[in-house]
Amino acid sequence: MSKFKKKKSGGLPPISTASLPDIVFMLLFFFMVATVMRENTLLIKNALPVANQVEKLDKKNPISYIYMGKPSENYKAKYGTEARIQLNDKFADVRDVAAFISAERAALREELIPFLTVSLKVDKEAQMGIVGDVKQELRKVNALKINYTTGVGDALSNIK
Amino acid sequence: MAKRSAPEVNAGSMADIAFLLLIFFLVTTTIEKDSGINRKLPPMEESEEDVIIKQKNIFTILINGRDELLVEDERMEIKNLRKAAAEFLDNNGDGSCSYCKGKRDPSSSDNPDKAVISLKNQRETSYAAYIAVQNEVVAAYNELRNRRALEIGPQKGFPGMDFIKMQDNYKDARWVGNKEKLKEVIDQIKEEIPQKFSEVIE
Numbered sequence A: 001m002s003k004f005k006k007k008k009s010g011g012l013p014p015i016s017t018a019s020l021p022d023i024v025f026m027l028l029f030f031f032m033v034a035t036v037m038r039e040n041t042l043l044i045k046n047a048l049p050v051a052n053q054v055e056k057l058d059k060k061n062p063i064s065y066i067y068m069g070k071p072s073e074n075y076k077a078k079y080g081t082e083a084r085i086q087l088n089d090k091f092a093d094v095r096d097v098a099a100f101i102s103a104e105r106a107a108l109r110e111e112l113i114p115f116l117t118v119s120l121k122v123d124k125e126a127q128m129g130i131v132g133d134v135k136q137e138l139r140k141v142n143a144l145k146i147n148y149t150t151g152v153g154d155a156l157s158n159i160k
Numbered sequence B: 001m002a003k004r005s006a007p008e009v010n011a012g013s014m015a016d017i018a019f020l021l022l023i024f025f026l027v028t029t030t031i032e033k034d035s036g037i038n039r040k041l042p043p044m045e046e047s048e049e050d051v052i053i054k055q056k057n058i059f060t061i062l063i064n065g066r067d068e069l070l071v072e073d074e075r076m077e078i079k080n081l082r083k084a085a086a087e088f089l090d091n092n093g094d095g096s097c098s099y100c101k102g103k104r105d106p107s108s109s110d111n112p113d114k115a116v117i118s119l120k121n122q123r124e125t126s127y128a129a130y131i132a133v134q135n136e137v138v139a140a141y142n143e144l145r146n147r148r149a150l151e152i153g154p155q156k157g158f159p160g161m162d163f164i165k166m167q168d169n170y171k172d173a174r175w176v177g178n179k180e181k182l183k184e185v186i187d188q189i190k191e192e193i194p195q196k197f198s199e200v201i202e
Helices: A018-034 A072-078 A098-105 A108-113 A128-140 B013-027 B080-090 B129-155 B163-171 B179-193
Strands: A063-069 A082-088 A090-092 A115-120 A145-149 B037-039 B057-062 B070-071 B072-075 B116-121 B198-201
Touching: A018 B013, A063 A098, A063 A128, A063 B116, A082 A098, A082 A128, A090 A098, A090 A115, A098 A128, A115 A128, A128 B129, B013 B129, B037 B129, B070 B080, B072 B080, B080 B116, B080 B129, B116 B129, B129 B179, B163 B179
Parallel strands: A063 A115, A115 A145, B057 B116, B116 B198
Antiparallel strands: A063 A082, A082 A090, A145 B037, B057 B070, B070 B072
């Protein structure tokens, strides 16, 4: 019998998985490099609109983020369904914007203060009323450099 | 004495460890969006000396609560806005603009320096529509600036670069070329076709 066993059954040889760790490491490094840890936990829906005439936000200058949008599912019961402002990790009122900006400024070196850019991350379903109010508040505290942060894409697709 | 070689470390579980890390980073990754439309808000000064601008030099855009556009008192589809705005800016009614190619319609803007685009929105306007309009207006300016850049670029030693490309190159640290000269060209174009874009605030 052993005489016949010697002959291989002719099946495929097993695929070598020796390079699997290398592939995984490659992916791992990609994600490690591309990852930006979220500074704020979002309490709101924040699907940004798209535009194609965009400029890169200059990372050299300090940036403050103001989020606006409808509260996400978990917070609907407490905060309603109207678009709200989120500053840092909390829901905020329009009146809090001024205090937020001065707090952001206080954390900066003095020579950088005039370069502070406010990035408005607004959900595309939000209405302009709240955005206009925030802009007005920003004018009051003289934070005039703003950026409507958007995705990249065809802007006409925003309007259905 | 028998030479005992150090036992080899089993690397079989390396893949598992790497997978673990990979999955962690996959889950936590959010590719942060860091581009957008830059704007400058007008300062809150109470200098209420009304600047008188001729009606024909103002291009009014109104977005109502249902995201419909009213441009120069006529309804317009958003897809036509870019062309209309570019035509308005490029009109060259008084003939003082040597690089304009507009129709020289006397009832439209005098020259790009005087032309103002005014945007008004209502509280119910959706942010998406507002961004779309902002985008189209910026696109109209960029269209003219690109055209101008392709005209004067070759004379200044930057052939085949439109305005967007010039700005990108200016910001790009790896770009080899005379940045000071490029800055001059960019500033010249910005001056020739200034973005005079105002928003109405009630």
